[in-house]
Amino acid sequence: MRILLACDKFKGTLTAPEVHARLAPALTAAGHTVESVPIADGGDGTVEAAVSAGFTRHTAEVTGPLSTPVTAVWAESAGTAVIEMAQASGLALVTSAWGSAPDAHTALTATSAGTGELIAAALDAGCTEIVLGVGGSATTDGGAGMLTALGVRLLDESGHPVPAGGVGLEHLARVDTADLHPRLREGRAHVILASDVENPLTGHQGAAAVYGPQKGAGPTEVERLDRALERFAARVPDGAHHAARTGAGAAGGMGFGAFAVLGAASVPGADYVLDLVGFGRALGTAEAVVTGEGRFDEQTLSGKGPGAVIAAARDAGLRVHVVCGSSEIPADQASGLGLAGIHTLTDLAALADCLADPAPVLERLAAELLAPALEAPAD
Numbered sequence: 001m002r003i004l005l006a007c008d009k010f011k012g013t014l015t016a017p018e019v020h021a022r023l024a025p026a027l028t029a030a031g032h033t034v035e036s037v038p039i040a041d042g043g044d045g046t047v048e049a050a051v052s053a054g055f056t057r058h059t060a061e062v063t064g065p066l067s068t069p070v071t072a073v074w075a076e077s078a079g080t081a082v083i084e085m086a087q088a089s090g091l092a093l094v095t096s097a098w099g100s101a102p103d104a105h106t107a108l109t110a111t112s113a114g115t116g117e118l119i120a121a122a123l124d125a126g127c128t129e130i131v132l133g134v135g136g137s138a139t140t141d142g143g144a145g146m147l148t149a150l151g152v153r154l155l156d157e158s159g160h161p162v163p164a165g166g167v168g169l170e171h172l173a174r175v176d177t178a179d180l181h182p183r184l185r186e187g188r189a190h191v192i193l194a195s196d197v198e199n200p201l202t203g204h205q206g207a208a209a210v211y212g213p214q215k216g217a218g219p220t221e222v223e224r225l226d227r228a229l230e231r232f233a234a235r236v237p238d239g240a241h242h243a244a245r246t247g248a249g250a251a252g253g254m255g256f257g258a259f260a261v262l263g264a265a266s267v268p269g270a271d272y273v274l275d276l277v278g279f280g281r282a283l284g285t286a287e288a289v290v291t292g293e294g295r296f297d298e299q300t301l302s303g304k305g306p307g308a309v310i311a312a313a314r315d316a317g318l319r320v321h322v323v324c325g326s327s328e329i330p331a332d333q334a335s336g337l338g339l340a341g342i343h344t345l346t347d348l349a350a351l352a353d354c355l356a357d358p359a360p361v362l363e364r365l366a367a368e369l370l371a372p373a374l375e376a377p378a379d
Contacts, residue, residue, distance in 0.1 A: 003027055004286035005036045006279060008305045009045040010294035010325055013358045016045055017052050022359050026366035037282045039305040042194035042269020043135020044086040050075040053277040060121045062114035065089045065138040067164060074118050080129040081122035085251055086136035088114030094138045102216030109165035110138040112254060116149025123183045133194045134251035138215055140166040140208050140225045142232045143257020151179040169228035175235050184262060191264040194272045196303035199249030201256045202229050207249035229253050236260045270308040289313040292323035314338040321369055325354055343368050
């Protein structure tokens with residue numbers, strides 16, 4: 001059979017290409033033809049998916065979320081740059097640098113400057129389209145750090161730059177875009193925000209209220225950050241309009257900064273990445289599909305990469321096998337989705353072993369995909 005592997009990462013353990021590398025040998029040895037198309041949803045793993053699709057890998061030293069240097073990767077092909085916010089401004093970078101979970105201080109001061117520096121590097125390299133994948137961010141600064149790295153001046157009443165992080169926006173009096181990177185200012189390049197987040201910038205469904213707690217913000221910090229983001233929106237032309245837009249609250253308000261100042265367009269992250277890596281073409285020649293990620297649950301089916309794969313394969317009349325670390329999808333729901341099987345690592349090994357070293361468990365799980373069910377046609 002012609003089998004399409006289209007898996008996302010197993011977060012914190014294996015990248016999507018690593019997942020494929022553990023699954024493909026058993027399928028190939030059994031005589032199947034395997035095509036591998038690693039996927040992502042705009043968050044972490046997006047750059048790796050682009051590289052696997054033929055994009056060129058670039059590295060840059062940029063400002064991390066705690067204002068210390070980090071090395072980040074971005075990808076480029078034919079003038080299109082793929083930038084992953086998590087590479088430069090990710091929550092995982094706070095945890096690794098801080099040595100523990102993020103706290104109130106990091107929630108208030110984390111900056112998205114490194115993401116702006118990656119965008120600037122891509123623009124300076126001649127890219128005309130910047131695909132900004134957001135997700136896994138440490139920041140709640142409305143994209144302020146990103147904008148300053150691109151030449152925007154965020155000033156207080158005395159004309160001095162405001163401090164980094166969302167807390168700095170408490171002092172914001174004026175936004176000066178005169179020195180915005182010339183390729184953006186002159187319309188010679190444009191930005192596409194790849195995200196599936198629908199939250200507005202502020203309020204009870206906003207960036208601070210919904211995502212601030214996972215970044216270390218307690219109730220007091222959430223309130224301060226929400227007020228600071230409101231102040232930011234009030235000082236940007238048409239700020240109220242952009243603050244209310246779907247996705248303005250993505251990545252700690254990065255969506256707002258990209259919409260209001262950079263004129264960014266927005267696309268569903270999973271769908272965009274699937275197009276980017278050639279999933280549609282590969283699906284057209286497949287006879288069976290294998291997808292999955294670390295945790296298979298309702299969120300997977302609501303805009304994430306494997307959910308989009310399942311829907312597309314069902315529309316094409318193909319059944320899908322899901323491989324995952326663990327699953328919260330009951331058998332009757334799986335059947336209704338047209339799934340031929342859900343294969344979990346925790347069925348084969350203890351959870352601790354799956355988290356510590358999932359690769360050999362995934363290789364054992366690959367044997368399950370050789371069962372006759374793989375060849376069963378969709379209903």
